[in-house]
Amino acid sequence: MKNCERFTELFSDYAEDGLPPAEKRELDVHLQQCSECRSAVTGVVNLRASLRQMPGLTTSPDFETILRTRIKMARRSHPMPMWNRGHLDPRRVVTLATAVAVVGCFLYLWPRLSDASFQPVSPAIAVSQLQATPNGVLSSVTPATIMYTLDRVTPQLLSTFGAAGRSPKRAASTPLDSSRTETALYPPTTSVSYQTITF
Amino acid sequence: MAEPSQKPDGKISDEDLIEKFQRGDLYAYELIVKRYKDQLLNFVYRFLHNQEEAEDVVQETFLRVYRNRHAYQRVAKFSTWIYTIAGNLARTELRRRHRRRFFSLSSFGAEDKEYEISDEMLSPERHTNTVLSEEIIQREINKLSAKFREVVILRDIQELSYEEISKIIRVPIGTVKSRVNRARLRLQGRLKHLLDKK
Numbered sequence: 001m002k003n004c005e006r007f008t009e010l011f012s013d014y015a016e017d018g019l020p021p022a023e024k025r026e027l028d029v030h031l032q033q034c035s036e037c038r039s040a041v042t043g044v045v046n047l048r049a050s051l052r053q054m055p056g057l058t059t060s061p062d063f064e065t066i067l068r069t070r071i072k073m074a075r076r077s078h079p080m081p082m083w084n085r086g087h088l089d090p091r092r093v094v095t096l097a098t099a100v101a102v103v104g105c106f107l108y109l110w111p112r113l114s115d116a117s118f119q120p121v122s123p124a125i126a127v128s129q130l131q132a133t134p135n136g137v138l139s140s141v142t143p144a145t146i147m148y149t150l151d152r153v154t155p156q157l158l159s160t161f162g163a164a165g166r167s168p169k170r171a172a173s174t175p176l177d178s179s180r181t182e183t184a185l186y187p188p189t190t191s192v193s194y195q196t197i198t199f
Numbered sequence: 200m201a202e203p204s205q206k207p208d209g210k211i212s213d214e215d216l217i218e219k220f221q222r223g224d225l226y227a228y229e230l231i232v233k234r235y236k237d238q239l240l241n242f243v244y245r246f247l248h249n250q251e252e253a254e255d256v257v258q259e260t261f262l263r264v265y266r267n268r269h270a271y272q273r274v275a276k277f278s279t280w281i282y283t284i285a286g287n288l289a290r291t292e293l294r295r296r297h298r299r300r301f302f303s304l305s306s307f308g309a310e311d312k313e314y315e316i317s318d319e320m321l322s323p324e325r326h327t328n329t330v331l332s333e334e335i336i337q338r339e340i341n342k343l344s345a346k347f348r349e350v351v352i353l354r355d356i357q358e359l360s361y362e363e364i365s366k367i368i369r370v371p372i373g374t375v376k377s378r379v380n381r382a383r384l385r386l387q388g389r390l391k392h393l394l395d396k397k
Contacts, residue, residue, distance in 0.1 A: 040384065040388075
């Protein structure tokens with residue numbers, strides 16, 4: 001009986017001819033002696049043959065029509081999520097995002113890289129340079145630079161210069177004072193007018 | 200791009216068809232449906248023993264293939280993938296049916312017991328022709344638990360390899376073999392009267 005239990009586990013492999021030769025010989029010997037196991041193995045072999053002969057079913061004639069209808073209905077009621085569409089698979093999204101980032105960086109940096117003369121000037125230097133010219137205008141300072149500098153001119157600075165109410169003519173006639181450097185920024189006689197800076 | 204691989208009979212492989220479908224070729228999807236609808240119906244029908252429910256499950260299987268076509272990756276065989284979907288849906292349907300039966304039977308009183316279906320109605324002495332033999336076998340298959348039923352259908356009716364069954368039901372090959380053996384022994388024990396005649 002103990003042997004029968006052990007051999008029972010081999011019946012399927014035996015019926016499928018999948019046992020190693022040594023085990024097959026051992027089981028053959030057992031089957032010659034045990035009618036119960038012999039009957040069971042025969043039963044398994046017959047069962048396999050019967051199951052294989054079971055008639056196959058075919059789908060109903062309108063199977064595909066119904067399927068098409070169900071697909072149409074499903075598409076209407078549940079549109080496919082974006083991440084499940086072929087053209088939006090993760091690899092494509094990453095590639096697209098990278099391309100957008102590269103183009104964005106290029107568009108941002110291009111005007112700055114192409115304008116080699118662009119050099120931010122500190123308010124102190126700009127003002128001192130302006131004062132060094134007869135009309136308060138320095139040829140090397142572009143309007144863009146002046147505007148940039150103006151952003152940094154605080155109301156306090158303008159009031160220090162006393163720009164309000166001064167005419168451009170008077171501002172232009174301010175004498176050059178060589179002692180005015182970056183260390184002497186805001187002398188009381190400085191006459192840089194608001195109009196001069198923003199011309 | 201790789202050349203489309205072909206089956207020995209000259210047909211385009213399932214994996215190439217699903218790739219074409221993934222690229223938007225609806226004709227490839229129709230070919231998949233034609234190729235698998237009867238195979239899947241037989242598998243699910245043997246599982247549920249109800250053609251209407253089985254067709255419904257197969258329809259749902261193809262619907263899921265349609266909707267989730269991009270989830271398939273070529274690392275697995277297409278047949279494994281579609282059988283896994285169908286098997287999962289069939290098991291879900293079986294659980295649903297058990298729940299329905301539980302609720303409907305629990306509503307019966309003791310006097311309703313006479314309405315229960317008796318196995319003696321289909322005694323082997325009364326039914327000897329092939330059709331009824333098949334019916335008897337099918338009834339015995341249905342008495343197996345789902346895990347035994349599934350493997351015996353896949354192995355002995357669908358004739359899939361142990362390796363493929365192992366991938367479909369996601370258990371080791373050794374477990375599949377053990378389940379197949381136990382299922383066969385149970386069936387042959389219950390169908391002894393029928394099998395001895397052969």
